[in-house]
Amino acid sequence: MRETGPLVDTITVRMYRKLLGDCFLITVTGRNAADQSPSKSHIMIDCGVLQGTPGGGELMRAVVRDVYEHTEGKPLDLIVVTHEHHDHISGFGLARDIFAAQPKAAERVWFAWTEDPADADAQEYQRVYGHALTALAALAEEAKVQTQAAADPAAESLLGLAGFSGPLALDGNRKPLRGSRKIYQDLRDWAGSGATQYLSPGQVLTTPGALGLTTYVLGPPRDKEQLTNSLGKAGDTYFATAKTSSAGVAARQDMPFSPRHAWRTAEQIRNPVPSASESAGDRQRSDWLHDRYFRPYARCTEDGDDPADHKSKDDNHKCAGDFSLHEPQAYRMLDKIERSQFSNLALRMDSNTNNTSLVLAFDLPDDAGTMLFAADAQVGNWESWFSVEFRSTPDAPALKLKTEELLARTRFYKVGHHGSHNATLTRGLEAMSDDLVAMIPTDAEFAKKQSSAWQMPNPRVDEALQRKTRHRVLRGDIPAAQTIAVVEAADPDLARAFEARIGDHDLWVEYCVYRREPGETA
Template sequence: MAAAKKTPTSKKKPPRATVRTYRHGLGDCHLVTLYGARKARFQIMIDCGVILGTPDAGAVMTEVMDDILAATGGSIDLLVATHEHWDHVSGFAQAAESFAKLKVGAVWMGWTEDPKDADAIKLRRERDSALALLQAAAARMQVDGGGEPGLLSSVLDFFGAAARITTASALELVRAKVARPRYCDPKDAPVALADFRARIYTLGPPRDIRMLKKTLPSASAPETYGMALAAAERSVGQALSDPEQQPFSNSVRIPNRVAQSTPFFQQRYWNDDDWRRIDVAWMDDASELALALDSMTNNTSLVLAIDLADAGVLLFAADAQVGNWLSWDDCKWRVNGKQVTGPDLLARTVYYKVGHHGSHNATLRAEGLERMKALDVAVIPVDHAMALKKKWGDIPLDTLVTALDRATTQRGYVLRTDQEPSATATRRGARSTRLHVEVDI
């Protein structure tokens, strides 16, 4: 009698990588683990921050940092700080005691943070000058009785201006982890991790200053690079230089201190109908300057593509905006006798950390998402409830979420950190706890 045939057992391939994204609020923090032979692991921490105004933020970020200490045994191979915004770096300072316990093999930042780079020095001076003007403008608006300078305060929040610590001081804690941080440039050769069959490419920030200043798309004017910082600075600076600056000339102007003591104006101007007032109309350019500074800082994001060879590419775009994305077309490297380009990496992207919490100008269409033909998983670090409080109700953008769903529907899924994974995502391997979501690649 013939022996019964054994049914072959299907073995699931072990993952090449695991990406853990924290669900701590409106901010970014990721732990990437690459797997090699004999249980070897290469662990990368990317950013650690949450938006200003998050309740009990210090305790929140300490819990995140303590979880990273537990998951890594207190040691990581690479620490990445993508750009100087509060929601990406605050945790390094807010959880300073726990962060001090973390051993770090290497630190990477974008070339824009290099204290010795001439272009970076110039950019920092421009940014610091604009930030100082915005702080003065916000204070002046409150003194003039213009109410809470909403947009200005919102932008200043990104730099930690209202906190005991700043983004600059948080970055210094990161920089101090190693003797020599690496300041990444797209022209750099990819870093090979032979034991893990992986290479890490730097896609951005671009060296072309014009591309750094291109933050918004425009069909009619594709070469428009957004608000020029210099023009806005001149306008705001001129207004701040005159303590009695108003929208009209001296010949028809009544100083605030005189008008505020006049019964006619007390009754008809300084009252509950604040929307009718124009005495802070001169600050419109401050709002434009605030938006330009915010967007340009986003555009200095360090963008990394982790190439796992046959397993695809993990794309971490931080908060890169239009010019940063467009610059990837010019990225070229020679690897093992073959040319690798930015579009090549996009075409092989299987995991996308969605840029800037799913905002309107942080994921390109034709030259971005539509190029990701292999996309399986998209993760959006977001807190829509907090976005509403900040008056950013379109984060994440519905049309973008729909496009991501469409791009991943065949094989994968979309995860939002402010929502539980869908049944499809769970069935296809997504895992979640109260503190994080996790994906195997």
Template sequence: MTDSGLKDKVAIRMYRGILGDCFLLRYTEAGVTRHLLIDCGVLQGEKDGKERMARIVDDVHQTTGGVLDLVVVTHEHHDHLSGFLYEQARFLGDDFHIGELWLAWTEDLNDPQAVALHARFNKAKVALAGVVGLCDSVSALNEDARIKTVQGLSAFIEPLADPASKDKRTTIEKLKDKVGSKAIRFLEPGDVVQPAALQTLKAYVMGPPRSEDRLRKNLPSSGAGKEVYMTSLDDAMALEERTLRLKGVAALDVDTPFARPYQRKTLDAQKGTYPNRANDDKADSVEQRYFSHENQWRCIEDEWLDGAETLALKMDSDTNNTSLVLAFELPDGQILLFPGDAQVGNWLSWGDQTYPKDSAPAEPAPLTRDDILARVTLYKVAHHCSHNATARAAGLEKMHDPRLVAMIPVDADVAKGKDWKMPYPDLLSALQERTRQRVVSGDGTPANEIKAFNDSPTDPNHPVSLSYGADDLWVEVSIPY
């Protein structure tokens, strides 16, 4: 497939109107236009999200002719891969041919560290699913601010497999089976790779880190979850135990603080109906001690909600830290940075290795993180421009190229409905300053964005240009090189 308008240009198409990532790159080499799809998803439960995603996949198919030379999935969050799930009949069927699939090392189930990571993630996912499911039967929980946090963050997590379904594979596993092992690459930090179909485009793999300390580093601030690995089995097991007990199901292999003869169910104690009640000394005084109004302040029955909120926050952040981070280098040295939803630990790890990480003395000197960031001319803003997914000193402030453009996959109305500050005002201001207002958003006003690019062109002779799809389904940035 050839697009004559793309000679010496790369086009980066961002799909709009969703809180999710879906980017289609068009790149022409030797007269043939190649297509790279980086993520394809929308937030779980977003109104009309499935319908919007169907239109997006229609456009991807029409643009590419059904041939995707490379598909990249950055990490296992619903808002980055649900398009492959909702439209799996097309992606996994005959509508699309996928030449290659790039994944982070964290998706290699022959890798012991990745396997351990998945086991912990799955344990946390089951525990959080139990909390969300409990809300259906205990309606009062829905009003608790901590539970609202859990419910909101659960929208990013891929749903558990339907118990009634025989197919228990995750979306990524289905994509792997579609592509075949020979066309899958599991990428490591410090790798320098090229798409199989291209000779003049390469990518520096900057994350996710191998270091457990980096993977644990979520926030540069204090708090209950600071630098605590989100997949702590203690957190997950404690949360699962609590939700099972609230459902009236006995949890397994969990110690209780009292021997069985002295255990009493809360509801039975309140009703005075438990067995052997007559054998308890001063039973009435015990019940008074626990259930009287003046002693309510001493009760800790809902403290488990703090654990649920903390676990949800840590799972969200640490999944983000497993994001595959790619810096694509154009023939003239410009860099297109796609960091997924990388958070602090991932960003900081980029300086832990050179690119490539191993090079012979006779080869050109490897690049450093600073070398790469200094040449970034397009930054796909991480995690919908949230407060904790773009490093300042170790990231944005090192992007010195005056041609810098930023793309933000965000729908502020959806985020506002969940009390999320996306885009985060301070970061948005910093991006606007750094790019001289050349920022496009998933919910931006086309006329205003075009004006900003016209008022401050990236180059007087060969500026970056913008175009928009029908009904503003997408915005496309075309970068000359």
């Protein structure tokens, strides 16, 4: 926290609406220490929309125009890019002409350490990610998977996860056309030489501008196991896995991906749950499919190893699992192997990329608390925070401050990954302030159009957020008035104080996280 310096009067967070993606604008207003003249600082965190969003290009252009109208044509003091998923960075490309037309788009740009060309760990990560992306694009090509956005999301042209990654294609040299590389270079160019920083967990720094905020870097982790830990163990998140739910079906239904990407528990395979609408004939066919493709294979030794012996048996004889003795296991596959491999690799890459999210906690003045922006951090990223040691400079001794204290002071939470099942750690949310307000950048109906299984937010996550915030959860797809009405029904006094801090517009909703009247504290 800063003990001296310019006086901060308000800190407002603006969340842009109508998109399944992240774009936030933090505005800090106050007075300069020298002459008490009014001053403002502006921070943009991400700028993207899910591939295939109808009118997504014009929507992002309207967002960026609004951003620079809000800054009154001045450069943003800071642009933060959390990770390279399409729904977090595509706006920088879709509105490229607007950014490029500014005399200077931003004074500084912050990336995660994973993008640092001078960092050996980062370069190894980029090498491995590049190989995986090449394989994914090649599999898409081989299996004729359409990864460009289509007019009809129901066609599953995005195969769910590819919508986050963006279009997949290979150039003439069989290298992936990785659109994020162009966007990142544009951002470096727009900010100018020497204006880019790559942040690692434990760093403590101040946001640029006359009204800087002390900032703590929590993630992404450098540990490879944490970077690849997306689900954790039972109880880590509000997602009910098979270990926490006796009805394994509920766990699968909670997965925010299309069925092709959803895992099945052993219980689900052994004991398929019949549909109430199944006819006798449908059930018979379903039983046959289950026996043939999911029952564990065991060798039948009743008549020896000669396949002819089995072929001569009558219809009453069945080998274990109703599966011929010498029939290759591959014959049991229900899908082309390329598509199956594509789905599995896409899921791993999606989760791993989410765990590379740059996670920041911004201190509010006057010991008024903290704002947490978790991007799309999943379990491994969250868990890594609790071992972070904060230092004001790389060579300075570790501060006494612990992550648990930052969480306990968190009054504002940008919900991870649109409220997804594994992007809010149970331990983390429960530790946050009882005066918490949250924002979820989501479009739940558009998510369902990608797949009926996409739940953004996940019901259990939403329930936990509602309880923790006393219903003060602002969403990109719900009018603020509707949220205020829910709060009012539970606590009219709380609703009045909440409403007084909200600004609502067709394009955005904003919340004043910090406000101090002359002579008062927040």
